[in-house]
Amino acid sequence: MIKLPDQSEFYTEGTVVVNEMLNRNTLLLIIALKDAFEFNAGQFVNLQRADGLTRSYSIANIPQESNTLEFHIRRLPRGRFSEWLHDEIKVGDTIAVSEPRGHCFYLPERSEQGxxxxxxxxxxxxxxxxxxxxxxxxxxxxxxxxxxxxxxxxxxxxxxxxxxxxxxxxxxxxxxxxxxxxxxxxxxxxxxxxxxxxxxxxxxxxxxxxxxxxxxxxxxxxxxxxxxxxxxxxxxxxxxxxx
Ligand SMILES: Cc1cc2nc3c(=O)[nH]c(=O)nc-3n(C[C@H](O)[C@H](O)[C@H](O)COP(=O)(O)OP(=O)(O)OC[C@H]3O[C@@H](n4cnc5c(N)ncnc54)[C@H](O)[C@@H]3O)c2cc1C
The missing domain is CATH 3.40.50.80 (Nucleotide-binding domain of ferredoxin-NADP reductase (FNR) module)
Structure with missing residues (x-):
């Protein structure tokens, strides 16, 4: 059985540096972090709003690219978090970012594998x-x-x-x-x-x-x-x- 991720964890502050549309309902959000952030490409984090509302989003970039995280957010009609990100969050706003989570990532082994x-x-x-x-x-x-x-x-x-x-x-x-x-x-x-x-x-x-x-x-x-x-x-x- 698949479970929703555990949401009791450590958060760091991120600042929105890019906020633009990838298509008619998908937002590209890039968040810059002050401190070094180690992750594996393909992992996800929990993003948390000031009122505590929390949702998981996958990281779309690789760790070597500066200290930023890229996200692709689909707008769900009446979706509380996704509509807030689409409609309200602006470049310069801050948002809480959890530690990276999940095991869906690439390991550099068996490089000839399909x-x-x-x-x-x-x-x-x-x-x-x-x-x-x-x-x-x-x-x-x-x-x-x-x-x-x-x-x-x-x-x-x-x-x-x-x-x-x-x-x-x-x-x-x-x-x-x-x-x-x-x-x-x-x-x-x-x-x-x-x-x-x-x-x-x-x-x-x-x-x-x-x-x-x-x-x-x-x-x-x-x-x-x-x-x-x-x-x-x-x-x-x-x-x-x-x-
Ligand atoms: C590991 C993981 C990774 C993820 N990665 C991504 C990602 O990279 N990109 C991405 O876009 N999403 C991702 N998600 C999904 C994301 O976490 C959220 O679940 C999604 O954005 C919806 O959250 P929301 O608050 O907008 O919707 P919610 O407010 O939680 O609403 C959930 C559903 O209920 C419906 N609903 C809300 N209010 C009502 C109402 N009054 N009556 C009837 N229906 C209603 C909404 O339409 C929606 O379908 C991921 C999820 C997981 C678990």
């Missing part, structure tokens, strides 16, 4: 960190990123990922659309289904699954059945706090 990255919506955030880290650490095996949403307007970083796949021979990017209108250059179907149909064999591969809890839970089982060892399957289900 990596399968599957994410829905802002599930791209931790996967972007993991991908950047793997490439920076010289991962030589094939890396496949399947990023999915219902409509093309809800994907983001499409051009950047396409460009990266042209520069890096071992990186393959497949944006997937599960709705009816699928423009040229996009795969039709859910990211997890397209991934399973595209890769014949993932025996010995490392798998990273991030985003919608149903997708994550289903894919944990299916990638295992398709040959990935359970110790090689890393996952972050973006559980939403029950109202």
């Amino acid at each position: 990596l399968l990255l599957v994410g829905t919506g802002t599930g791209l955030a931790p996967l972007a960190g993991i991908l950047t880290d793997a490439l920076a650490q010289g991962h030589s095996g094939p890396i496949y990123l399947f990023h999915g949403s219902r409509e093309v307007e809800d994907l983001y970083r499409i051009d950047e990922m396409r460009q990266l796949s042209e520069q890096q021979q071992n990186f393959h990017y497949i944006p997937c659309i599960s709705g009816n209108h699928v423009p040229q250059g996009f795969a039709r179907g859910r990211a997890n289904e397209v991934a399973l149909a595209s890769l014949a064999d993932i025996k010995g591969w490392r798998v990273f699954l991030c985003g919608h809890p149903d997708m994550v839970n289903q894919m944990k089982k299916l990638t295992f059945l398709k040959g990935a060892a359970s110790a090689d399957i890393y996952a972050d289900a973006f559980l939403v706090t029950p109202v």
Whole structure:
């Protein structure tokens, strides 16, 4: 069973330095920290508002990039924290940031291993960190990123990922659309289904699954059945706090 993260922990103060939209409903938030902050790309932190409201968000950058943390925040209609971040927080505002948490990150070992990255919506955030880290650490095996949403307007970083796949021979990017209108250059179907149909064999591969809890839970089982060892399957289900 997946549980919501423990929220009793140590917090440090961060300052918002970038606040802009990545697409029609996803906010890019970059937070600068005063003190050194050690984390592994792909981990998440809890962000806390002055009144104590707390939510988990995945880190999208790698630790080598100055003392900042990048987040991709999807606006949920009537979502208390995400609407507050979208509508009210400004550059220069401060916010409490917890210690990094979670085990869904890249380890620089077996660099020839295949990596399968599957994410829905802002599930791209931790996967972007993991991908950047793997490439920076010289991962030589094939890396496949399947990023999915219902409509093309809800994907983001499409051009950047396409460009990266042209520069890096071992990186393959497949944006997937599960709705009816699928423009040229996009795969039709859910990211997890397209991934399973595209890769014949993932025996010995490392798998990273991030985003919608149903997708994550289903894919944990299916990638295992398709040959990935359970110790090689890393996952972050973006559980939403029950109202
Ligand atoms: C490990 C982890 C990592 C995560 N990483 C990310 C990330 O990188 N990016 C990201 O965007 N999210 C991420 N999440 C999800 C995030 O933590 C929040 O759950 C999400 O932003 C919603 O919080 P909220 O306060 O806006 O919504 P809440 O206020 O908690 O609302 C939850 C749900 O209830 C609904 N709701 C609210 N009020 C009402 C009402 N009166 N009647 C009916 N329905 C209502 C909302 O629409 C929403 O669907 C992650 C979660 C986890 C566990």
